[in-house]
Structures are given as C-alpha cells and as structure tokens.
Amino acid sequence: MNTLPIKKAWVGLVAGVAALSLVACTGNDSGDDTELRGGTSEADAGSNDEEGETVVIGFSAPAADHGWMGSITESAKRLAEQYDDIELRVAEGTNDVNLQISQVETFINEGVDAIVLLPFDGAAMTPVALQAMEAGIPVINVDREFDDPNAARVTVLGDNYGMGVSAGQYICSEVGDDKDAVVAEIAGIDSLPLTQDRSQGFEDALAECGLDVDNRVAADFTVEGGEEAATNLLQAAPEIDAIWNHDDDQGVGVLAAIENAGRDEFIMIGGAGSANAMREIQSGDSVLKATVIYPSTQAADGIKLARLLVQQKAMSDLVEVEVPRTVQLYAPVVTEDNVDEYIDSAFES
Structure with missing residues (x-):
C-alpha cells in the first residue's frame, strides 16, 4: 500500500x-x-x-x-x-x-x-x-x-443485504406458518449490485421459514416503472400472499397498479422508508403494511x-x-x- x-x-x-x-x-x-x-x-x-x-x-x-x-x-x-x-x-x-x-x-x-x-x-x-x-x-x-x-x-x-433480510423476516412472521404461501418480489434495477444484494438477503431470510420467491419482476426505481412491473406481476400471478417491493419511490406506481387491478388479498412491504409509504401504513386501509428503512x-x-x-x-x-x-x-x-x-x-x- x-x-x-x-x-x-x-x-x-x-x-x-x-x-x-x-x-x-x-x-x-x-x-x-x-x-x-x-x-x-x-x-x-x-x-x-x-x-x-x-x-x-x-x-x-x-x-x-x-x-x-x-x-x-x-x-x-x-x-x-x-x-x-x-x-x-x-x-x-x-x-x-x-x-x-x-x-x-x-x-x-x-x-x-x-x-x-x-x-x-x-x-x-x-x-x-x-x-x-x-x-x-x-x-x-x-x-x-x-x-x-x-x-x-x-x-x-x-445495508442492502440487510434490507432483504428484514423484508424476508417480516413476511415470514406474517405468512410463514403457511408453507404454500405465494411470495412475490418487485425488484429495482437488476444490473445493480444493490438490487442483487437486496434480493439475496430476501431469498436467504425466506429460506429460514421454508418459503421462496414464487414470482419476481424488476422495475427501475421510478413510479412509471413500478406501475408497469406490478401490472405484469399481477397478471402473471392470480393469487399472492405477500409482496416485497424494493423501493418506495417506485412503490407509488406499484400501489396504483394494485388499485387498478382491484387486488387486496395480500400484504405488502416496501423499501427505503418514504413518508407517503408510512402514511399508507398509518391509514390501516392499504395492502402496504410495512417498509424497510434505507436511510x-x-x-x-x-x-x-x-x-x-x-x-x-x-x-x-x-x-x-x-x-x-x-x-x-x-x-x-x-x-x-x-x-x-x-x-x-x-x-x-
């Protein structure tokens, strides 16, 4: 050196x-x-x-x-x-x-x-x-x-890997008793190491309670990208128990797609920790029940x-x-x- x-x-x-x-x-x-x-x-x-x-x-x-x-x-x-x-x-x-x-x-x-x-x-x-x-x-x-x-x-x-772990542990605590629970993931930009780390942490945490990722799509951290990715996911998966969305900015579009599809049979956890996501959590009326902080x-x-x-x-x-x-x-x-x-x-x- x-x-x-x-x-x-x-x-x-x-x-x-x-x-x-x-x-x-x-x-x-x-x-x-x-x-x-x-x-x-x-x-x-x-x-x-x-x-x-x-x-x-x-x-x-x-x-x-x-x-x-x-x-x-x-x-x-x-x-x-x-x-x-x-x-x-x-x-x-x-x-x-x-x-x-x-x-x-x-x-x-x-x-x-x-x-x-x-x-x-x-x-x-x-x-x-x-x-x-x-x-x-x-x-x-x-x-x-x-x-x-x-x-x-x-x-x-x-802590990108830790974000995935926290999200996976939350989903395990909510639906982990059902080994047939369908878990979906809406990632960010797949080419980025941070996205790869988040996905790996999520997968590892889910494995601890016997779950895995059944449906996965990637967006681009934008509202438009989130809405498009979520629309594709909801069309491909007629039944979902839990979703992790990596990013609350793209989550604005994800929630819009969910509302447009009239789906509410699952719980959702977000990522990054935006104020609008937290207001959704406070409301108690949203599928969004939690978010993971990325400061x-x-x-x-x-x-x-x-x-x-x-x-x-x-x-x-x-x-x-x-x-x-x-x-x-x-x-x-x-x-x-x-x-x-x-x-x-x-x-x-």
Missing part, C-alpha cells in the same frame, strides 16, 4: 466497523427547529459539538431524480446549516460521470478540507477519489462504494464525520480515538406499531 500524504495530523487509517447511525446530536447553531438527531449521545458529546475550526466540505451526489436521492442532498444541507463551523460547497447533482469527476477535481484544486461523495458510479469515480486522498483531502464515500478502499478515509453505507440521511452522516475528522475529534460513544473506516447503517422494519418514530425524518416520494 502506498503511504498517502498527510494534510492534517488526524489522517491515520484505523481498522473498525461501526453499525451506528450518526445523523447527529444537537448542532452548535440552535436556531434550527428541524435538527437531525440521533447517534452520539448528547450527554457525552459536548466537546464534539462545540464550535471549532471552520471546516470546508465539498459535496457531490447524483441528480435528485427521485425522492430518496433528493433527501440525500437536502439532509446534508440541513445538517451543515446546524453548524456555524461548517462551510458546505454543494456541487449540482448530476448523473453525468464526467461532470461529477470534474466537480471533485474542482474541490481538489480549491483545497477543501474534506469531500463527501455519493458517486453516480463508484468504479468510475474511484480514480479521482484516489487523487483527492493523495492530495491529503479525506474522502467520505457514501452509499455506492469505490473499487479501491484506499479511495476513501471513511465509507458510510446502507436517506447517509450523506448527512458523512458531513458529520468529515467535521469530526478535520477537527481531530472522535465518536463520543466509542473508546476509539479515531473515526472508524466503515459505518454501516441498520435496516429496521417500520410497521403501524412504530411508524410514529420514523415518519418525521422520512423523505417524500
């Missing part, structure tokens, strides 16, 4: 994995009533949260072409606004890899203190992320991983971590004196029993 130049004294690599959500304790700007909370305990976080040296953070993410991605950027901005010592420079969201590479190159040339990057394509963005690290600028990789672990100081991930606050976590790194602080709830290399967030199931705990921080599809 090549030794990377050190911009500040804190750039030491530390092994460790923390399954913690860091969306964060109270910021040093108390004027915002919509502060993102959670993670580090407020009782112990005083030194972390006190205003310190100003941290200039460059942020780049794909275009906000659906609710979850829109919330990624908005949550990052909202978190930064809570801290007087964060200067956040937000590049325009883009699905053009070459443009995103250019954005990161601009941040490098400007000499920002850290870069928080949700790549449109992790493999394509790896070389420029390595350039930033070699320039002594720590990169916080969000959601879509680089090809080379040396391209990021910290990686913040959702849209991952980039906000990245902003928090970037600030801690530059200011040479650690995570108060850990004994370690450095921020971990990897933070993987949990994939809880939201039902009518706990929906009130999650809906205020949910994104709109």
